[in-house]
Amino acid sequence: MNIARTIASVLLLTLVTWVGGARRAAADEGLEQPLSPEMRAIEVTDRRGDRLDAGLSFVDHEGRSVRLADFFDGQRPVAFTLNYYRCRVVCSVQLNGLADALAEVDWDAGEDFRVVTLSIDPHETSVDAAKKRSNIVEMVGKGEDIDWTFLTGNELEIRALASEIGIGYAYDAEQDQYAHPGVVVFLTPDGRVSRYVYGLTYDPLDIKLGLYEAGDGKIGGPVEQIFLSCFSYDPTIGRYGPFAMGIMRLGGSLTAIILGTFIIFLWRRERRRSSVETRDETSDSTGSPTAPRGAEAV
Numbered sequence: 001m002n003i004a005r006t007i008a009s010v011l012l013l014t015l016v017t018w019v020g021g022a023r024r025a026a027a028d029e030g031l032e033q034p035l036s037p038e039m040r041a042i043e044v045t046d047r048r049g050d051r052l053d054a055g056l057s058f059v060d061h062e063g064r065s066v067r068l069a070d071f072f073d074g075q076r077p078v079a080f081t082l083n084y085y086r087c088r089v090v091c092s093v094q095l096n097g098l099a100d101a102l103a104e105v106d107w108d109a110g111e112d113f114r115v116v117t118l119s120i121d122p123h124e125t126s127v128d129a130a131k132k133r134s135n136i137v138e139m140v141g142k143g144e145d146i147d148w149t150f151l152t153g154n155e156l157e158i159r160a161l162a163s164e165i166g167i168g169y170a171y172d173a174e175q176d177q178y179a180h181p182g183v184v185v186f187l188t189p190d191g192r193v194s195r196y197v198y199g200l201t202y203d204p205l206d207i208k209l210g211l212y213e214a215g216d217g218k219i220g221g222p223v224e225q226i227f228l229s230c231f232s233y234d235p236t237i238g239r240y241g242p243f244a245m246g247i248m249r250l251g252g253s254l255t256a257i258i259l260g261t262f263i264i265f266l267w268r269r270e271r272r273r274s275s276v277e278t279r280d281e282t283s284d285s286t287g288s289p290t291a292p293r294g295a296e297a298v
Contacts, residue, residue, distance in 0.1 A: 045166035061129035077214035097201035099139035110147030186214035198238035
């Protein structure tokens, strides 16, 4: 599986690089042409801050009818992906990559956040969803009860939700496959788009910070606040990167703490020394015998 994931990542990177290079070359020569509808369809449109239609209806992996509103409780953020379950390459690599990252995140899907995956193939059923879910949650290694819901739905509802979160996709009839971007969308507890993290594999820190921000600080604690002060979200690449000013502030704070600790240590030592000298002087003035300073007690 690691080999397949690596091959898929290399192929995707090569394709993106080639398309980007071709477009830049065409632009330099004044020959850039508009993208085809198929290529334009797989772009990601930034919808951060937009609220989703909570009334959209789907079917979960257990065959139950659910509404989008069922996944937003006002407390837990949601990590959301668009995939399809019979895809054996890109979708599998992406879902496996997300599972690997979640396995290393020290929060629990269910208690701290939720995960939702929706199939973009309207012909897939809850049976397909259940089979895919079983394989993926096993990789997370946190039990079958992990709160990761796999959904199916009709084409109208699927496209409506995809449009609301800004993810375009296209069906290739010749290959009988869907083209779509690899991205995790982080949603706030009240159903608004918060962040996008791109890729087929994911750094657990990116997932954690995405959930933390989407949760508006309601999950996690001081450690996540420190990380968030040192890393900033770059919307152009959909990743979190080092934040120079945050790192400088953290370094300054640590330096102040170290200096403050050292000063307190010196102050307390000086107080102890002064206290000993005061007791010695008091004993001398009252005529009590005292041992010479530096002499060892017998």
